[in-house]
Amino acid sequence: MVHTQHQPSTFDILHSLRVKGLANDGVLGALSGVPVTDLPDLLAPLIEQGLVVRREGRMAGSMLSAPGKEEHRRLLAEDEQTRAAAAALDEFYTVFLPINSEFKQVCRRWQLRSDDQPNDHTDPVYDGEVVDQLAATDSALRPPLQKLAETLPRFGRYLPRLSRALEKIRGGDTAAFARPMYDSYHDVWMELHEDLILSSGRTRGAADEG
Numbered sequence: 014m015v016h017t018q019h020q021p022s023t024f025d026i027l028h029s030l031r032v033k034g035l036a037n038d039g040v041l042g043a044l045s046g047v048p049v050t051d052l053p054d055l056l057a058p059l060i061e062q063g064l065v066v067r068r069e070g071r072m073a074g075s076m077l078s079a080p081g082k083e084e085h086r087r088l089l090a091e092d093e094q095t096r097a098a099a100a101a102l103d104e105f106y107t108v109f110l111p112i113n114s115e116f117k118q119v120c121r122r123w124q125l126r127s128d129d130q131p132n133d134h135t136d137p138v139y140d141g142e143v144v145d146q147l148a149a150t151d152s153a154l155r156p157p158l159q160k161l162a163e164t165l166p167r168f169g170r171y172l173p174r175l176s177r178a179l180e181k182i183r184g185g186d187t188a189a190f191a192r193p194m195y196d197s198y199h200d201v202w203m204e205l206h207e208d209l210i211l212s213s214g215r216t217r218g219a220a221d222e223g
Contacts (some may be wrong), residue, residue: 022047024092027085030077032208037074039070040196043174095212098165102213105161110220112153119146134187144182151179153164174201181186
């Protein structure tokens with residue numbers, strides 16, 4: 014087993030890729046807190062060690078190899094900040110579940126009208142109501158997430174990304190709500206949820222899908 018030196022940037026990169034799966038440089042920078050301009054130098058040794066795989070083309074980005082996932086598992090288990098935040102993670106998880114359930118309902122309304130017809134986004138009144146619901150859900154999430162970030166700072170990186178996506182939606186960019194691989198609000202929310210599950214050592218279950 015290849016072991017990397019446990020530097021914060023190395024852990025953050027591996028952890029971010031474990032959270033996201035395949036991440037382009039912009040998303041990886043936002044998730045890891047590493048400036049995009051610094052990523053090539055930090056990724057190069059991880060690619061050389063076989064921990065990270067680089068993809069080019071239309072779906073360009075970085076992802077963990079099987080050894081990379083094993084190395085991430087080791088580093089996460091040893092990460093002192095994560096271990097010290099166990100109680101804070103459990104507290105946030107309890108608060109997050111009902112907010113997550115509410116978010117799923119908002120997403121459903123965004124995708125389907127009440128008559129189970131697809132929402133074609135031609136009714137600004139209807140869309141405005143759903144966006145207002147999303148903003149209310151965002152407001153409910155923000156205080157407990159900020160509290161968690163005080164103990165485990167990497168969770169604070171989700172806050173400005175959620176804000177940017179919400180502002181894009183309010184500005185008329187309907188794709189910023191839930192389009193995959195767009196750094197949409199839904200994308201960032203799913204990353205947050207996956208990070209929470211990984212960091213708290215949980216297995217995704219029925220409560221997470223509620």
